[in-house]
Amino acid sequence: MDGMLLQTLIYLGAMIIAVPISVRLGLGSVLGYLIAGIMIGPILGLVGAETADLQHYAEFGVVLMLFVIGLELDPRALWDMRRNLFGLGGAQIVGSAAIIACGALILGLGVQMSVAIGLTLTLSSTAIVLQTLNEKSLMQTNGGRSSFAVLLSQDIAVIPILAFLPLLATGSLMRLAEDGSIQRASVEDHHHTLSLVEGLPGWGVTLVTLGAVAVVIIAGRYLSSYLFRFIHMSRLREMYTAVALAIVVGIAVLMILVGLSPALGAFVAGVVLANSEFRHELEASIEPFKGLLLGLFFITVGAGIQFDVLFADFLTILGLSLALMIAKGLVLFGVAVAFGVKGTDRWLFTLGLAQAGEFGFVLVSFGLQQSVFPEHISEILLLVIAISMLLTPLAFILYEGLRRTLRDQDETSEPDEIDDQAPVIIAGIGRFGQVVNRMVRASGFNTVVLDSDLSIIQLMRRFGFKGYFGDPTRPDLLEAAGFSTAKALVVAVDDRKAATDLVRYARRTRPDLAITARANDRLHVYELYEAGANHIVREMFDSSLRAARYVLEDMGLSDYEARELELTFYRHDRQNLRALAEVWKPGIPVTENEAYVTLAKELNANLETALVSQLDEMHNGSSSEDTKPASGADTVSDGKMLGRLAPRRPGGYES
Numbered sequence: 001m002d003g004m005l006l007q008t009l010i011y012l013g014a015m016i017i018a019v020p021i022s023v024r025l026g027l028g029s030v031l032g033y034l035i036a037g038i039m040i041g042p043i044l045g046l047v048g049a050e051t052a053d054l055q056h057y058a059e060f061g062v063v064l065m066l067f068v069i070g071l072e073l074d075p076r077a078l079w080d081m082r083r084n085l086f087g088l089g090g091a092q093i094v095g096s097a098a099i100i101a102c103g104a105l106i107l108g109l110g111v112q113m114s115v116a117i118g119l120t121l122t123l124s125s126t127a128i129v130l131q132t133l134n135e136k137s138l139m140q141t142n143g144g145r146s147s148f149a150v151l152l153s154q155d156i157a158v159i160p161i162l163a164f165l166p167l168l169a170t171g172s173l174m175r176l177a178e179d180g181s182i183q184r185a186s187v188e189d190h191h192h193t194l195s196l197v198e199g200l201p202g203w204g205v206t207l208v209t210l211g212a213v214a215v216v217i218i219a220g221r222y223l224s225s226y227l228f229r230f231i232h233m234s235r236l237r238e239m240y241t242a243v244a245l246a247i248v249v250g251i252a253v254l255m256i257l258v259g260l261s262p263a264l265g266a267f268v269a270g271v272v273l274a275n276s277e278f279r280h281e282l283e284a285s286i287e288p289f290k291g292l293l294l295g296l297f298f299i300t301v302g303a304g305i306q307f308d309v310l311f312a313d314f315l316t317i318l319g320l321s322l323a324l325m326i327a328k329g330l331v332l333f334g335v336a337v338a339f340g341v342k343g344t345d346r347w348l349f350t351l352g353l354a355q356a357g358e359f360g361f362v363l364v365s366f367g368l369q370q371s372v373f374p375e376h377i378s379e380i381l382l383l384v385i386a387i388s389m390l391l392t393p394l395a396f397i398l399y400e401g402l403r404r405t406l407r408d409q410d411e412t413s414e415p416d417e418i419d420d421q422a423p424v425i426i427a428g429i430g431r432f433g434q435v436v437n438r439m440v441r442a443s444g445f446n447t448v449v450l451d452s453d454l455s456i457i458q459l460m461r462r463f464g465f466k467g468y469f470g471d472p473t474r475p476d477l478l479e480a481a482g483f484s485t486a487k488a489l490v491v492a493v494d495d496r497k498a499a500t501d502l503v504r505y506a507r508r509t510r511p512d513l514a515i516t517a518r519a520n521d522r523l524h525v526y527e528l529y530e531a532g533a534n535h536i537v538r539e540m541f542d543s544s545l546r547a548a549r550y551v552l553e554d555m556g557l558s559d560y561e562a563r564e565l566e567l568t569f570y571r572h573d574r575q576n577l578r579a580l581a582e583v584w585k586p587g588i589p590v591t592e593n594e595a596y597v598t599l600a601k602e603l604n605a606n607l608e609t610a611l612v613s614q615l616d617e618m619h620n621g622s623s624s625e626d627t628k629p630a631s632g633a634d635t636v637s638d639g640k641m642l643g644r645l646a647p648r649r650p651g652g653y654e655s
Contacts, residue, residue: 010047014040015295030128030358033295034386037302051303058300060252061293062362063266064286067248069155070270071283088146088339089153092353095331096122103327109377112168116372119161120364120381121324123154125357128392133352136396142455143345146336147352158359159267162366163260169371196257205259212258216251216265220272228278244285301361305386306379317380321387325395329354343454344403351395351402356385418468421482422446427472427502428492429456432518432539436490437465448481452493473502475509483510491517491533500527507532525577526584545570561618568614569607576603 014036022032040046101118105111129147130139138144196208224247231239251269252262273279310317329350336346364381367373373381424447426437437447449465450472451457460467470477472493483489489506493499503517517533519525528536545566552562580603583595590596 007047010040011296011299014299019295029295030125030298031389033298034302034305034389037299038305038307040299041303042305042307047303051300054296054300058293058297061290061295061297063252063262064248064290065294066158067266067270068283068286068290070267070272071274071279072270084146084149084339085153085156088335089150089157091335091338092150092332093122093154093157095335096328099327099331100324103323113373113377116165116168116367117377117381119165120360120367121356121385122328123158123357123359123363124151124328124353125355125389125392126151126155126359128355128357128389129352132392132396138348141345141348142341143348143352146339146341146345146349150349150353154357154359158362161363165363165367165372166370209258209260212254212260213265213268216254216269217272220269220276224273224276225278228276228281240281241285244282245289247282248286298358298361301365301382302386305382309376309379310383317383318387320380321384321391324356324384325354325388325391344399347399347402351399354395355388355392357389360385418448418470418477418480420446420448420466421480421485422448423482423485423487424448424490425450425472425478425481425483425486425488426490426492427451427478428490428494428499428518429460429467430492430494433490433492434460436492436516450477450481473498473505475505478506486510486513488514488516491515496520496524496527500524500531503528503533504531522577522580523584523590526581527586529578529581530586561615564618565611565615568610572603572607572610576600576607579603 015033018036018039019029019032022035023029041051097115097118099118100121101114104114104117109117129151133139133144133147139148196212200208227243231243247269248266251265255262255265273282276282332350332353333346336349341349361382364373364378364385368375368378422445424440424445426433426440426447426449429437429449429451433449433451437449440447449457449460449467450470451467452469452471454469457467457469468477468481472478475483483506489510491499491502491506493502499517503515506513506515514535515533516535516537517528519528519536519538521538525536525538548569549562549566552565553559557565580596580599583593583599584590585593585596590600
């Protein structure tokens with residue numbers, strides 16, 4: 001007992017130390033788990049022979065993961081994404097598997113093993129890639145969306161790969177007898193296990209297998225709701241956890257009894273339950289177990305890495321890892337070209353997915369159990385996968401360099417020739433800039449739209465809106481658009497630093513120019529305020545205020561009361577933001593700025609007092625005449641009239 005507790009403490013301690021550090025460094029949680037396993041295993045020797053046994057239990061985390069993946073996959077959403085899922089993703093999977101298998105054949109491996117290696121290494125790292133795309137704000141780019149589609153395709157492809165791998169075994173644990181019955185390869189060599197298909201003829205195996213899958217689908221579709229309602233009557237949170245685990249474990253056992261992969265059954269069950277009203281309860285109950293067991297699985301993989309194998313032939317294994325990334329990169333580049341992924345998006349797609357993934361560890365472990373891979377091959381494969389994942393951050397660094405280079409080339413050689421000038425220049429035509437452009441033009445004012453994303457400009461043109469491709473931060477393009485005579489500039493570019501630099505340049509060059517800028521958050525507001533913007537609009541602020549007003553109305557307030565509270569909050573928050581901007585210091589986190597923290601607390605208390613006071617006044621009927629809506633206009637703010645139905649935000653430094 002004492003030894004088990006000590007081992008548990010070692011594994012948990014390794015997780016707690018290594019994983020957060022890895023995430024902070026941008027390496028991802030999976031690499032953190034691997035590093036933790038390497039530290040407590042080969043390097044420090046704190047764990048030993050029990051790692052292999054522990055890995056068998058940890059593999060249940062893979063089953064839970066595929067169940068959660070199934071829960072998150074709406075069949076209708078999958079059908080809407082079919083072009084990228086089955087086209088882009090399918091081409092990458094088949095192409096990468098084929099070229100890797102050919103490489104294995106050239107190295108002298110057998111056909112079955114080569115195909116298995118190709119299927120194992122064709123998958124990329126979902127954990128590392130998605131985290132990196134989110135951290136670098138690349139998910140909404142065409143390259144980011146294409147990468148996500150391929151990763152989703154790979155997650156789905158894991159299921160048939162798991163089902164197919166045992167067929168590639170050099171010494172299969174199951175075989176068909178001459179009469180068509182299922183038999184174990186060697187009763188003497190393997191312990192007897194329960195099976196519903198052993199000894200059955202081929203048609204019987206098919207019927208039993210299809211029947212098991214049908215049971216999972218029918219039970220999930222028609223019986224699960226009654227079970228969850230029964231559990232809900234207990235009002236005990238832990239019962240949801242118990243029933244969720246019981247479902248997954250029961251399905252896993254059923255799949256084992258019919259000779260299928262437990263992961264396959266869990267995935268099917270997840271897809272069936274994806275539209276259940278209890279889906280979120282299931283996911284929330286399973287998630288902690290999935291995370292811990294998967295983390296434990298990756299730790300055991302890291303602890304089991306044979307460093308003597310690595311150091312015995314370091315250059316060869318490193319060469320194989322680089323060859324893998326180059327081969328996958330070539331396939332990815334070709335697929336990107338074929339499906340119209342262009343420019344920097346093509347390089348993001350190519351470099352971002354060129355590694356092997358965490359599912360590779362699962363498949364190698366599974367293949368070793370099924371006698372698909374001999375032990376020495378599995379050790380090399382684990383090392384190749386781990387090294388390729390460790391090299392992924394370098395691939396993204398290379399992408400950043402290529403993006404800057406290609407952007408500079410595009411800016412100098414391929415911007416549109418601007419043949420129009422207008423009093424309003426809109427820099428950036430994303431979702432924010434589109435709305436601004438439509439309203440201004442619909443009101444009778446001409447605009448010139450500039451954006452560095454050619455696909456967006458082309459989309460605008462298709463719907464009849466004129467726009468020009470080019471970097472809106474370039475002075476020559478701004479001048480061609482009529483910057484010297486323009487009355488208003490709207491800065492809505494996605495790049496935060498570029499937006500601030502553009503505002504600073506415009507204010508320095510045109511002190512009289514009215515500049516409206518989009519801010520990502522409060523800190524960006526301060527940066528734009530310092531740069532000299534006239535009007536600063538937080539991208540989510542107005543919509544959040546409107547949503548809060550709806551909530552107040554739903555809570556019983558009248559339309560007038562909710563609108564007045566919204567306006568009061570807006571005025572106070574705007575004033576507070578101006579005050580906080582004065583004590584904000586660039587380069588110093590606001591949490592470490594004592595003057596900022598103190599003032600923020602004081603202003604927030606004043607805001608709450610103002611809202612409560614106004615609500616009391618309205619409820620008591622003591623609000624003055626000038627606070628009630630009059631015909632034609634609402635209360636004045638900063639000396640400017642506010643529109644009655646939708647108050648017009650007064651000019652200033654924030655909206």
